[in-house]
Amino acid sequence: MKPPSADRTTGPSAEERPGEGPGRTETPEPADHADRSTTGAAARPLLRALPSVHELTRHPLIVRLIEDWGRTKVLDWIRDEAATVREWIRNAASKGTALNSLRDALDRVTGETVRDAVPRGLSEGTPAAYPDESQHETTPHSVSPRTHWEQWKATLLERIVDGVRRRADSAELEQLGRVINATGVVLHTGLGRAPLSAAAVAAVQSVAGAANVEFDLQTGTRRTRGFQLTGLLTTLTAAEDALIVNNNAAATLLTLQALCSGREVVISRGQLIEIGGSFRLPEIFELSGAVLREVGTTNRTRVSDYERAIGPQTAAILHVHTSNYRVVGFAETPAIEELVRVAHRHGLLAIDDIGSGCLVDLPAHGLPAEPTFARSIAAGADLVLGSGDKLLGGPQAGIIVGRSRCVQMLRQHPLARCVRIDKLTLAALAATLETYVRGTYAEELPLFRLLLTPQQELLGRAEAIVTQVRALPKVRVAVRRDVAPVGGGSLPGCELPTAVIALRHAVWPAAQLARRLRTGRVRIVPRIADDEVLIDLRSVPPEQDDSIVLALRLLAAATEPEQR
The missing domain is CATH 3.40.640.10 (Type I PLP-dependent aspartate aminotransferase-like (Major domain))
Incomplete structure (x- = not known):
């Protein structure tokens, strides 16, 4: 699609929009002869509201991400997110989807509720619905098309910024970093063994x-x-x-x-x-x-x-x-x-x-x-x-x-x-x-301290942790006795007595609860058994107990189900 030749005040050209400048190949319009003009008429004005790269890079969150990750990587994320949103708009237009449905589509793209950010004044896709200089005059009790237009532009900008943030969060989880091994497997190969x-x-x-x-x-x-x-x-x-x-x-x-x-x-x-x-x-x-x-x-x-x-x-x-x-x-x-x-x-x-x-x-x-x-x-x-x-x-x-x-x-x-x-x-x-x-x-090496800790001591630590989080909302906790393998290709068949903190959440299933623990501010890797998340203290040194308490408090403070 070529950049629109209409009034430049209606939005940036393709060259200024993320992913549509020189060196980038824009996704072609549908080839069907009957649908091509319909798709262009319905989608083109909405696409003109996409923010430019320059606008996005001035956003405070994007500025910070560029400092942390570098401009090249963040620009790639911006273009990818913009392309995702753009494709949803085009698909909705090509199928004749009403903008109420388009709002739902954007919900799926971003993982968040767009609500009324898609301007209802644009729902018919007619030229009169889009802002131009002649539309500044409005009645005292009306909402101008330009107001809708600015809301739409702001929504797209925030959706792209939020998508970039999510990509940064995902990239951070891909980096090598510290975790709490709460699997009970002391020599866990995936977590670095000893x-x-x-x-x-x-x-x-x-x-x-x-x-x-x-x-x-x-x-x-x-x-x-x-x-x-x-x-x-x-x-x-x-x-x-x-x-x-x-x-x-x-x-x-x-x-x-x-x-x-x-x-x-x-x-x-x-x-x-x-x-x-x-x-x-x-x-x-x-x-x-x-x-x-x-x-x-x-x-x-x-x-x-x-x-x-x-x-x-x-x-x-x-x-x-x-x-x-x-x-x-x-x-x-x-x-x-x-x-x-x-x-x-x-x-x-x-x-x-x-x-x-x-x-x-x-x-x-x-x-x-x-x-x-x-x-x-x-x-x-x-x-x-x-x-x-x-x-x-x-x-x-x-x-x-x-x-x-x-x-x-x-x-x-x-x-x-x-x-x-x-x-x-x-x-x-x-x-x-x-x-x-x-x-x-036996005293200096963490391996031996973890292997040789008596179960009774582990149970005492588990009770101390649970006492601090028992009253938290939405999270049910209990202390149980269990056994754990040594792991790491060592002592096959040997299971050590251990103590676990069993967790259930009022809303999230066990897999989602475990993911929350793995990806939170304090990254805990638990195990799952019988639809419960288990924090096994056999593989957790005592100095990390306070971090577990903090992680559970942060978990209880999260009131909404995780968006996927």
């Missing part, structure tokens, strides 16, 4: 600028990245050497490619795991160039199965801890000690992937046993692999410990450069490992 300790956070901040990442301050010479952690890991595991990469999948890939490419690696069928994000161990094998030789069955694999599979092309036996599932019942699998003996008897490498990266004896803390680095090293494994952000309680990392000759081969492989970790992860991991060396991990 929370970092205060010491780890401080360590990250301390190396934000220049740091001795690969530099020896005593000699003034370059060092291998991660040398600061080698001593910590060898002390804690009794291994000869150590290497850190960016995650345990990378540790597995590097190990297979550097030591086993082109040769066979024997593994039990019951250990061909799939890790998060649908990544499967056979795919890592394929990528590494190592040949997968699976033995036994899903539920039972014996030492004799490994023995029969060994041949001239065999490079290693790989044992993988099934850290995200457990086979129970009629099941059998050799321990790492047995596999080490078989491997070394045949001159092969024994590689143990313990998955969750545990460093300590968990039963001593009342938790189920998990394999540890130290146990596998003591059993004679040549290399032991594990994660840094699971039961170790640190940042995401792949930890490799073992014999010096094997670790050195990995360190010198070209792939090691591709999967190395950055200085921030090094700092956080070093601070985490130091708590184990000091023996203070």
